[in-house]
Amino acid sequence: DAKTTQPTSMDCAEGRAANLPCNHSTISGNEYVYWYRQIHSQGPQYIIHGLKNNETNEMASLIITEDRKSSTLILPHATLRDTAVYYCIVRGVAAGNKLTFGGGTRVLVKP
Amino acid sequence: EPEVTQTPSHQVTQMGQEVILRCVPISNHLYFYWYRQILGQKVEFLVSFYNNEISEKSEIFDDQFSVERPDGSNFTLKIRSTKLEDSAMYFCASGRLAGGYNEQFFGPGTRLTVL
Numbered sequence: 001d002a003k004t005t006q007p008t009s010m011d012c013a014e015g016r017a018a019n020l021p022c023n024h025s026t027i028s029g030n031e032y033v034y035w036y037r038q039i040h041s042q043g044p045q046y047i048i049h050g051l052k053n054n055e056t057n058e059m060a061s062l063i064i065t066e067d068r069k070s071s072t073l074i075l076p077h078a079t080l081r082d083t084a085v086y087y088c089i090v091r092g093v094a095a096g097n098k099l100t101f102g103g104g105t106r107v108l109v110k111p
Numbered sequence: 112e113p114e115v116t117q118t119p120s121h122q123v124t125q126m127g128q129e130v131i132l133r134c135v136p137i138s139n140h141l142y143f144y145w146y147r148q149i150l151g152q153k154v155e156f157l158v159s160f161y162n163n164e165i166s167e168k169s170e171i172f173d174d175q176f177s178v179e180r181p182d183g184s185n186f187t188l189k190i191r192s193t194k195l196e197d198s199a200m201y202f203c204a205s206g207r208l209a210g211g212y213n214e215q216f217f218g219p220g221t222r223l224t225v226l
Contacts, residue, residue, distance in 0.1 A: 034214070043115075043202045043217030044154060087154075098144065098167060099204075099215060101154040 003027065004088045009106040012082075018075040020105055022088030025069040031092050033064060034099070035073045037084040044087065044101070047073065078109045113137045115218035117203050123224045124193055132188045132221045134203030143186045144204040144215060145178065147171070154202070160186065193225045 005023040012018040024033060035047040048055055048062045050071070055062045061074040075082055087104040091097050116135045124130050136143050145157040158168040160178055177189045186205075190197055200222050204215040 038154070041148075041200060041220065041222075043204075043219050046214045046216060049214060097213075098156040098159055098169075099146075099154075100156065101146075103153060 003090045003100070004102055006086075006088050006102065006105045008103065009108070011108050011110055012075075012078045014080060014109055014111050015077055018078040018082065018107060018109070020073040020075075020086050020088075020107065021070065022073070023070045024088070024090045027068050027090050031090045033062065033068075033071050034089045034091050035060070035062065036087045036089065036099070036101075037082075038087070038104070039081075039084040044099075047086075078107075080109050080111065083107060083109045115203055115205055115216050117201075117218040117221050119221060120219070121222045121224070123226065126195055126225055127192050130190050130193055130223065132190075132201050132203075132223070134186045134188075134205075134218055135184055136186055136203065136205030137207070137216060138184075140205035140207045140216075142166075142206040142213065142215075143178075143180070144206070145188045146202045146204065146217075147199040148202065148220075149196075149199045157188070190223075193223075195225050198223055198225045 032049050032051050034049040036044040038044045048060050050062045050064050064071045085104040085106050087101050118133045143160040146154050148154045156169050158172045159166045175191045179187050200220040202220045203218045206213040206215045
């Protein structure tokens with residue numbers, strides 16, 4: 001089963017930052033936090049991942065708490081095209097490790 | 112930008128028939144995966160494949176399923192005798208081995224409908 005807990009849904013205003021929380025209280029020392037999203041029925045899309053430091057790329061920022069038990073994905077300026085289901089996934093560092101998807105957070109960006 | 116491709120985009124078949132779903136992973140990737148998503152449900156892992164053999168499989172991946180990398184570029188999922196409950200979106204993914212982490216890149220999926 002998925003080792004993360006996320007809110008089922010949230011709304012966000014277009015142009016505003018979207019902050020998506022995730023709890024992963026049982027994360028172990030060698031496990032990364034990954035974020036993916038799925039727009040409608042398309043294939044999941046990789047967003048970002050991190051181990052313990054905050055990370056930023058062209059899509060989003062990832063803030064991981066010092067105890068690593070929770071994290072927040074930040075979409076800095078949400079657009080209508082960011083409407084999707086966002087998945088927070090904890091995964092080991094080995095390349096072959098599968099991704100275990102939970103229910104994710106359904107984010108609706110409103111004009 | 113390189114991407115994972117899948118064919119066909121939609122496959123309709125009769126129960127009991129064999130289907131082969133095809134994927135072309137990103138060219139320098141070494142790890143390959145199949146996932147499925149039944150309508151309205153979670154994305155579920157089926158199988159991972161590395162160095163021409165299965166490295167991990169789920170309980171879903173029973174004897175009716177098989178995977179193959181026949182020619183060094185394609186990666187296929189075969190379902191020998193389809194059941195109604197096999198109707199789902201099937202996603203292929205691939206990953207490189209780089210720097211100790213390995214994000215997976217997903218294809219657009221094949222929608223399988225079993226009648």
